[in-house]
Amino acid sequence: MAILEVEDLKVYFPIKAGILNRTVDHVKAVDGVSFSIEQGKTYGLVGESGSGKTTTGRAVIGLESIYSGKVSFNGTDITNFGRENSALRKDVQMIFQDPYSSLNPRKRVLDIISEPLRNFEKLSKTEEKKRVQELLEIVGLSPESILKYPHEFSGGQRQRIGIARAIALKPKLIIADEPVSALDVSVQAQVLNFMQDIQKELNLTYLFISHDLGIVKHMCDDIAIMYKGRYVEQGTITDIFNNPQHIYTKRLVSAIPDINPRNREKQYRIRQEVQREYANSFNDYFDSEGLAYGLQPVSDTHLVALPERG
Amino acid sequence: MEVNNANLANQIQDPTKSPSGLKILWKEIVRDKLALISLILLVLITVFVYGTAVVLDQDEIVRVDLFAIHEPPSEEFILGTDYGGRDVFGQLIIGTRNSLSIGFLVTAISGIFGIAFGLIAGYFGGYTDNALMRVLDFFQVLPFTMLVIVFVSIVPNYTILAFSIIMAAFNWMGIARLIRSKALQEKELDYVQASKTLGTSHTKIIFREVMPNISSLIIVTMTLNLAANIGIESGLSFLGFGFPESTPSLGTLLSYATNPQTLEYRWWIWVPAAVLILIMMLMIRNVGEALRRATDARQRRG
Numbered sequence: 001m002a003i004l005e006v007e008d009l010k011v012y013f014p015i016k017a018g019i020l021n022r023t024v025d026h027v028k029a030v031d032g033v034s035f036s037i038e039q040g041k042t043y044g045l046v047g048e049s050g051s052g053k054t055t056t057g058r059a060v061i062g063l064e065s066i067y068s069g070k071v072s073f074n075g076t077d078i079t080n081f082g083r084e085n086s087a088l089r090k091d092v093q094m095i096f097q098d099p100y101s102s103l104n105p106r107k108r109v110l111d112i113i114s115e116p117l118r119n120f121e122k123l124s125k126t127e128e129k130k131r132v133q134e135l136l137e138i139v140g141l142s143p144e145s146i147l148k149y150p151h152e153f154s155g156g157q158r159q160r161i162g163i164a165r166a167i168a169l170k171p172k173l174i175i176a177d178e179p180v181s182a183l184d185v186s187v188q189a190q191v192l193n194f195m196q197d198i199q200k201e202l203n204l205t206y207l208f209i210s211h212d213l214g215i216v217k218h219m220c221d222d223i224a225i226m227y228k229g230r231y232v233e234q235g236t237i238t239d240i241f242n243n244p245q246h247i248y249t250k251r252l253v254s255a256i257p258d259i260n261p262r263n264r265e266k267q268y269r270i271r272q273e274v275q276r277e278y279a280n281s282f283n284d285y286f287d288s289e290g291l292a293y294g295l296q297p298v299s300d301t302h303l304v305a306l307p308e309r310g
Numbered sequence: 311m312e313v314n315n316a317n318l319a320n321q322i323q324d325p326t327k328s329p330s331g332l333k334i335l336w337k338e339i340v341r342d343k344l345a346l347i348s349l350i351l352l353v354l355i356t357v358f359v360y361g362t363a364v365v366l367d368q369d370e371i372v373r374v375d376l377f378a379i380h381e382p383p384s385e386e387f388i389l390g391t392d393y394g395g396r397d398v399f400g401q402l403i404i405g406t407r408n409s410l411s412i413g414f415l416v417t418a419i420s421g422i423f424g425i426a427f428g429l430i431a432g433y434f435g436g437y438t439d440n441a442l443m444r445v446l447d448f449f450q451v452l453p454f455t456m457l458v459i460v461f462v463s464i465v466p467n468y469t470i471l472a473f474s475i476i477m478a479a480f481n482w483m484g485i486a487r488l489i490r491s492k493a494l495q496e497k498e499l500d501y502v503q504a505s506k507t508l509g510t511s512h513t514k515i516i517f518r519e520v521m522p523n524i525s526s527l528i529i530v531t532m533t534l535n536l537a538a539n540i541g542i543e544s545g546l547s548f549l550g551f552g553f554p555e556s557t558p559s560l561g562t563l564l565s566y567a568t569n570p571q572t573l574e575y576r577w578w579i580w581v582p583a584a585v586l587i588l589i590m591m592l593m594i595r596n597v598g599e600a601l602r603r604a605t606d607a608r609q610r611r612g
Binding site: 058061062063089090092093094096097098101102103104105106107115116119120162165 | 499500501503504505506507508509510519522523525
């Protein structure tokens with residue numbers, strides 16, 4: 001059974017105008033997104049900035065209010081996460097994009113990592129300290145750092161503290177919102193490999209939000225491409241990378257740099273060709289407002305947003 | 311990784327201790343000589359004033375003695391006497407105590423209320439913010455001086471506490487507005503969002519996460535408010551709406567200067583009070599500045 005199921009999720013932000021400050025229109029940040037994730041898998045959400053991928057993640061964990069749609073976790077409805085289901089908070093955690101603002105600068109590492117423990121588990125001071133030190137060891141930081149403040153760490157180390165906090169309650173699902181986009185490339189690999197290690201160890205499920213296709217290919221089992229709040233294409237890694245159907249996906253995939261310099265000319269030609277196709281057939285793949293169509297199945301796992309034929 | 315950990319371990323000299331907030335504040339004040347001198351003087355004045363006031367008999371000091379009117383400073387009266395033959399030095403001590411008490415009380419009451427109000431309005435935002443801010447606007451358009459004067463004249467039991475509450479009731483809006491604007495900024499930061507996802511309650515987030523992060527603002531405003539509140543009290547007493555002459559304050563002493571004769575020829579009645587107000591405000595400001603620097607790690611000298 002799927003651990004997380006999202007049905008027709010819509011997150012709209014009102015546009016207010018006029019003297020009475022009435023809602024005249026909505027920004028459709030997420031417009032009818034559905035997906036499900038199996039336990040222990042990693043589901044990638046890819047898209048350009050403003051495509052609604054982060055908003056989707058934040059809506060799932062209850063940081064954005066949901067306009068319509070349904071989110072269920074392990075069969076329980078968590079659409080109104082903010083008010084109800086506080087016990088389920090334990091099982092769904094989030095890793096934030098910016099390691100510089102996601103840690104309270106006034107708190108020591110001990111207090112930061114033990115915050116979830118204090119909320120959900122009644123531990124004595126010594127037990128708590130031991131748990132935090134264990135967690136720090138898991139994320140590869142020195143257990144002596146518990147009395148330091150966040151500003152004494154580098155970006156990569158801070159992100160590890162954020163991860164330690166997210167896994168402190170042994171959650172089942174972690175929403176990772178561009179967890180490495182603020183880090184150096186060398187540190188990115190470290191953090192990503194580490195995330196995969198703890199995934200195996202704790203049987204975690206990830207909702208992995210990223211704009212970096214290379215990272216997504218490395219991390220995920222299934223991915224979805226988003227554009228302007230809608231899904232463009234959804235499928236397994238092989239579906240998307242070897243058999244992209246939608247012109248937008250093709251363009252994204254062709255943009256991945258090839259490490260072999262001999263292919264440079266070939267890559268350039270492919271890119272040119274895809275670009276030409278994109279310009280020519282834009283209207284076939286997007287409706288009059290420039291939005292993607294509804295998803296049509298291509299195979300059991302592969303869905304593409306194509307206009308209905310016939 | 312190994313190297314990294316070794317480096318980290320080296321950086322920690324004493325893993326059992328890390329400087330607490332109070333220690334940092336203290337270190338900063340010690341490093342800033344002006345603030346240190348100010349704080350010592352301020353503490354000395356406060357201790358001296360509160361200590362002596364216990365010994366002094368207020369009724370004895372404010373008793374009118376027609377045989378000792380307008381005495382200049384002498385052995386018997388260190389700072390001379392006023393038009394009622396009352397000892398100015400004794401009045402100065404008790405007056406400073408009263409003024410300080412009112413200053414502290416007003417700052418504390420209006421501060422606690424204003425901070426809570428501003429934090430709640432800013433943190434929740436939306437309708438809560440709108441409703442609370444309209445209440446605040448209502449209070450802000452009320453004429454402060456007039457209302458304080460009205461309340462002061464109708465309150466049956468006119469004590470320091472009563473006066474402080476009246477003043478605080480019309481004095482919390484500024485700090486509330488300031489704190490709200492900061493809270494609005496702060497709640498958008500990821501660490502507040504993170505706390506929400508970690509299941510921390512709103513109350514805890516407001517007072518344990520957001521409030522410590524705007525503590526520098528709180529400390530500076532509170533300190534400056536303390537100086538301002540002492541000033542407002544003196545001003546009201548100067549106008550004759552503070553305490554009666556039977557309860558001296560720095561303002562009542564100053565108000566003797568409204569008499570041109572006193573202003574020109576009897577300096578001993580009003581100069582000490584004026585100088586004391588000036589010195590105390592300057593010292594409070596110096597300490598406040600040092601505290602402000604201490605709360606921001608980048609500006610610290612200590």
